[in-house]
Amino acid sequence: MVVRVTVLTRTDCGLCSAAEQVVAQVSEGRDVDVTFTDIDTDPELKDRYDWDVPVVLVDGRQVGFHRIDPDRLARAIDARQAAKA
Template sequence: MVDLTFLTRVDCHLCADALQTVTEVAAGRDVTVTEIDIDTDDDLAAQYGWDVPVVLLNGRQHSFHRVDRDRLSKALDALGA
């Protein structure tokens, strides 16, 4: 099982595009996707600011701003998902 955390914020067009990619790539895999609005957490907001969207795989940053479908797929493959 891979934990994929998707950090986002309201009214973020890059986030909407990235979430669609994440959802498509994660479909049918052993992946748990958790979406977190960074503006609900002061620490996350301070850490990531305007770098959203951010994808974390098992707690480690994989990507930010844009999510490359092939790169994410390969990373999930490498993690056994």
């Protein structure tokens, strides 16, 4: 089953660029649907996450922010895939 990974970002954010690379690396070879959302295009997201980007959500649950730990992200994705099997 597909696991949805959402990366909340913003333009000109160095940590966001690094998070995008981590998500791409961890997602490779896994059944994952990755979406990138610029929080500055959504007032509600901006109010909630303004100083926390990047934020990574796995099936809607936050698994990291600022510096994304690839091992933690991989474990979260694998756990969700196992739960859906």
